[in-house]
Amino acid sequence: DGGITQSPKYLFRKEGQNVTLSCEQNLNHDAMYWYRQDPGQGLRLIYYSQIVNDFQKGDIAEGYSVSREKKESFPLTVTSAQKNPTAFYLCASSRERTEEQYFGPGTRLTVT
Amino acid sequence: SQQGEEDPQALSIQEGENATMNCSYKTSINNLQWYRQNSGRGLVHLILIRSNEREKHSGRLRVTLDTSKKSSSLLITASRAADTASYFCATDAGYNFNKFYFGSGTKLNVKP
Numbered sequence: 313d314g315g316i317t318q319s320p321k322y323l324f325r326k327e328g329q330n331v332t333l334s335c336e337q338n339l340n341h342d343a344m345y346w347y348r349q350d351p352g353q354g355l356r357l358i359y360y361s362q363i364v365n366d367f368q369k370g371d372i373a374e375g376y377s378v379s380r381e382k383k384e385s386f387p388l389t390v391t392s393a394q395k396n397p398t399a400f401y402l403c404a405s406s407r408e409r410t411e412e413q414y415f416g417p418g419t420r421l422t423v424t
Numbered sequence: 425s426q427q428g429e430e431d432p433q434a435l436s437i438q439e440g441e442n443a444t445m446n447c448s449y450k451t452s453i454n455n456l457q458w459y460r461q462n463s464g465r466g467l468v469h470l471i472l473i474r475s476n477e478r479e480k481h482s483g484r485l486r487v488t489l490d491t492s493k494k495s496s497s498l499l500i501t502a503s504r505a506a507d508t509a510s511y512f513c514a515t516d517a518g519y520n521f522n523k524f525y526f527g528s529g530t531k532l533n534v535k536p
Contacts, residue, residue, distance in 0.1 A: 355526040416466050
């Protein structure tokens with residue numbers, strides 16, 4: 313089965329802790345993206361990557377970090393510097409940067 | 425502010441009726457995409473329409489694009505209860521076609 317997976321589905325953390333969200337795809341896509349979605353809102357771009365070992369900040373990158381060491385993987389770390397980390401996080405990939413995006417099922421992060 | 429904005433924010437119709445959602449954007453685009461999101465899930469791509477296209481069909485979906493008005497519409501014909509979801513438009517943006525901007529979505533409720 314080709315697709316994009318995110319784990320875990322639900323994540324709970326204490327304030328002040330860093331947490332890493334996993335995103336893996338076996339679609340052989342070059343581009344990968346991380347979005348944040350707050351209740352009743354649209355998606356906001358955190359980071360994106362067009363190729364391995366390269367990534368660019370999106371609109372709300374502060375308090376987040378990423379890596380792209382392998383084509384298949386694009387993990388997102390939510391650091392303690394992120395002021396309001398509780399949200400629904402969505403990872404996506406696309407064959408090329410302007411083509412349709414395939415989304416994972418999302419990770420719901422709750423920080424207390 | 426975000427590139428794409430949907431209208432209306434919420435829409436409630438009876439099964440069998442048509443549903444129309446609109447999207448407006450601010451800057452020139454390469455393409456515009458429509459996505460669907462069931463509650464608490466990832467997004468699913470519906471249709472991509474390029475800036476040189478005016479209309480596109482896929483099953484019960486019809487998308488139009490008016491670049492002079494910087495707007496698009498999504499029409500779902502003969503709606504079903506299973507169409508109940510949030511619908512988002514996404515546009516690439518201005519000089520940096522690497523990024524996609526999602527609107528805040530239209531929440532569609534189809535009553536059986």
